[in-house]
Amino acid sequence: MLETGQAPPLTSGPRKPVNPLLRRKPVEQMVAEGGQGEGGNLRRSLTMWQLTMISIGATLGTGIFVVLGEAAPKAGPAVTISFVIAGLTALFSALSYAELAGSVPVSGSSYSYSYVTMGEFIAWICGWCLVLEYAVSVSAVAVGWGQYLNELLDGTIGVTLPEKLSAAPLGEGGWINLPSLVVVLLAMVFLLRGAKESARINTIMVVVKIVTLVLFIGIGVMGIKSGNYAPLAPLGITGISAAASTLFFSYIGFDAASTAGEEAKNPKKDLPRAIMLSLGIVTVLYCLVAFVAVGALPWKDFEGTEAALAQIMTNVTGDSFWGVVLAAGAVVAIASVVFAVLYGQTRILFAMSRDGLVPKIFAKVDAKTGAPRANVVIVSLFCGALAAFIPLGELANATSIGTLFAFALVNIAVVILRRTKPDMPRTFKVALFPVTPILGFLACGYMMYSLPVATWVAFGVWMAVGLVVYFLYGIRRSRLATAEVATAEK
Numbered sequence: 106m107l108e109t110g111q112a113p114p115l116t117s118g119p120r121k122p123v124n125p126l127l128r129r130k131p132v133e134q135m136v137a138e139g140g141q142g143e144g145g146n147l148r149r150s151l152t153m154w155q156l157t158m159i160s161i162g163a164t165l166g167t168g169i170f171v172v173l174g175e176a177a178p179k180a181g182p183a184v185t186i187s188f189v190i191a192g193l194t195a196l197f198s199a200l201s202y203a204e205l206a207g208s209v210p211v212s213g214s215s216y217s218y219s220y221v222t223m224g225e226f227i228a229w230i231c232g233w234c235l236v237l238e239y240a241v242s243v244s245a246v247a248v249g250w251g252q253y254l255n256e257l258l259d260g261t262i263g264v265t266l267p268e269k270l271s272a273a274p275l276g277e278g279g280w281i282n283l284p285s286l287v288v289v290l291l292a293m294v295f296l297l298r299g300a301k302e303s304a305r306i307n308t309i310m311v312v313v314k315i316v317t318l319v320l321f322i323g324i325g326v327m328g329i330k331s332g333n334y335a336p337l338a339p340l341g342i343t344g345i346s347a348a349a350s351t352l353f354f355s356y357i358g359f360d361a362a363s364t365a366g367e368e369a370k371n372p373k374k375d376l377p378r379a380i381m382l383s384l385g386i387v388t389v390l391y392c393l394v395a396f397v398a399v400g401a402l403p404w405k406d407f408e409g410t411e412a413a414l415a416q417i418m419t420n421v422t423g424d425s426f427w428g429v430v431l432a433a434g435a436v437v438a439i440a441s442v443v444f445a446v447l448y449g450q451t452r453i454l455f456a457m458s459r460d461g462l463v464p465k466i467f468a469k470v471d472a473k474t475g476a477p478r479a480n481v482v483i484v485s486l487f488c489g490a491l492a493a494f495i496p497l498g499e500l501a502n503a504t505s506i507g508t509l510f511a512f513a514l515v516n517i518a519v520v521i522l523r524r525t526k527p528d529m530p531r532t533f534k535v536a537l538f539p540v541t542p543i544l545g546f547l548a549c550g551y552m553m554y555s556l557p558v559a560t561w562v563a564f565g566v567w568m569a570v571g572l573v574v575y576f577l578y579g580i581r582r583s584r585l586a587t588a589e590v591a592t593a594e595k
Contacts, residue, residue: 126226128585130460132209132526135221138459139211140367142477145470147212147367147455150301153375156362158308160383163445164358166314166438169394170249170414172352177399177407180348183338184404185395187348192388194349194552195356197545198512199384200535201519203377206363207532208522210372213456214363214449215515220460222521223514229579231514232457233571237507237564239450240484242357243289244491245504246442248273251284253435256415260429273494285492292444293485296451299474300368303448310441315390317434321414322393328421329400339404350555353505355391359384360508361449368452377533447488451480461587462579506556506564513549516542 140147151159173184180187205218213220216235220228255265265271272279295303338345359380366372394414399407401417410416414435419428451467455477458467467480519535519542535541580586 125580125583125586127224128583129222129224130220130228130585132221132522132529135209135211135217142455142459142468142470143465145472145475147470147477148300148475149368149370150475151304151365151369151375153371153379155304155308156365156369156375156379157383158311159304159365159445159448160358160362160379161315161387162307162311162358162441163361163449164356164383164387164442165311165318165390166246166435166442169318169355169391169398170253170435170439172245172249172355173395173398174407174410174413176348176352177404177413179340179351180345181336181339181404182334182399183345184348184352184399185392186338187345187352188388188391188395190345190349191353191356191552192384192391194353194545194548195359195384195388195512197541197548198515199359199380201515201542201545202359202363203380203533204519204531204535205515205522206366206376206380207373208529210366210369210376211456212364212367212452214360214366214453215511215518216453217456218518218522219514222518222525225462225580225583225585226575227514229462229575230568230571231511232453232462233568233574234507234511235453236450237567238357238360238504238511239446239453240488241491241507242504243292243443243446243450243488244285244495246439246446247285247288247488247492248282248495250288250436250439250443251282252410253415253432253439254284256432257429257436260415260425260432282493286489288440288443289447289485289489289492291440292447293481293489295444296448296481296485297474297476297478299476300365300448303444307441307444310437310444314434314438314441317431317438318390318394320434321418321431322397324421324427325394325397325401325414325417328417329397331400333400333403346552346555347557350505350509350552353508353552356384356387357446357504357508358387360511361445364449364452373530373532447481447485450484450488451477454480454484459584461582461584462575506553506560507567509549509553510564513546513553516545516549 176187177184209218209221211217214235216228216232219231251271255271259265266284269280270283273282274280295306362379362383363376366376369375398414398417401421402413407413415428415432418431419425454463454467457463458465467477469477469479471478520539523538
C-alpha cells in the first residue's frame, strides 16, 4: 500500500503503446503528487482569504492603472462596455476554472487540467501559452508601474527619472526601463520568503489599492461631464471589441489563484470560492472606475498616458496632492499585481518541471522556506529583462492572446472531464453545462480574432519555438515517457 502523500506509480503493469502526443496523466496521480518537488515540498498554508487576495492582487490594478490608457482611445467612452464584455468572457472561463480547481487542485492550472483531459501535447501547448501569459503580463504591468512612480516622484520631490532610464529602447527611444526592472526584482525578494509570508505582504498591498480606487471613484465622480460620454462609441463595435481584447488580460487573477492549488489548506472548497469572489469584486471596481474616468476626462486625452487616473484626480480637485495620493496607491497596487502574477508563473513551471517537460531546476524546493527558489530567480530575471526593454502596448496584446488560448482550452477540458469522469467528486459545478463552457470557448475565440495581425504573428513565432522545445526536449524527458521506457525494458 502507498503511504500518505506518496504518489502512485506512473505505470501499473503492461500497457498498450500510447501515442506520445496523446498520453494523459491520471487525475489521481496528478492530485497525489501535489506539493512534491525536488528536495522538498510546497507547504499548505494559504486560507481562502489569502487565495482571494492573490486573485485580486494579480488582477485589480492592471486594466485600470495601466491599460486604460491603451483601451480608451480604441473604444471611446464605451470602454466601460469593453470592461463588461471582457468580464463576461472571463466569467464563462472562471466557472470552468472553478470546477476544475475544485476537482484537480494542483499548481499547474490549465496546463494540468489539459494534461489529464487532452494529453501531453495539448498540455505542453497550454503550458507554453501560460509562460507567455504570465511572464509577459508581469513585464507589461511593471512597465506601467514606472509611469506612476514618476508621477509620485514629481508630485513629492519635483524630480522624475530621466527618459533614457524609464523608457524601453525598442520603440520608445530609451536605454532601459529601470523602474520596471526594479519592481520585478522587489517581487522576487518577497517570493523567496515563502508562500505564507508573501501572502501577508500581498494582502496589505491589495487592501491599499482597493482603498485607493474607492477614493478615486468618490473624488472623480465630481468631475464627470455628460458631454464626455458623447459619442458613446466613436469607433463602433469594432473599437469596443478591440478594447475588450486588450483589456482581457486584466482578468487573469482567478487563473493565478488556481496556481496555488498545492499551497492551499483546503483547496477543493477554497479555490472555487476564491476564484468567483475575486472576479466579482474586480469586475465591479473596474467598471465603476472606467465609467468615472471617461466621464471626467475626454477619451482622446487618454492617448499616450499610462497614469491617467492621477491626472484626473489633479484636474478634478485642482490640487496636485490628490494626484500624488493616487499615484502612491497605484505604485503599491501595480506592485501587488507584479508579485501575484510572478507567483503564478513560478508555480506553473514548478508543475511542468515535476512532469519532466522543463528542466528539474524549476521544481527544486528550498527545505527551509518551502519556496522554489531557483525557479523564482530565473523567472524574475527573465520577466525583468522583458519589462526593461519591451514597450507596454506590445506586451499587453501578447499577454491577451496567450490568456485567451489557455482559457479556451480550460472550457474544453471541463467538458471532457465531465464526460470521462462523471462520478468524480466536485465541490463546484459549472452552471448550465455544457452551454456555459461552450460560450466561454466561443467568446475566447472571438476575442482572439479581434486582436491585431502583429499579435498573431508574434503568437505564431512563440508557438513555433515551443514546438521545437517540446520535440527536442519534453517529449523524451517527460516522466510519462521515461516510465513507458522503463516498463518496456522489464
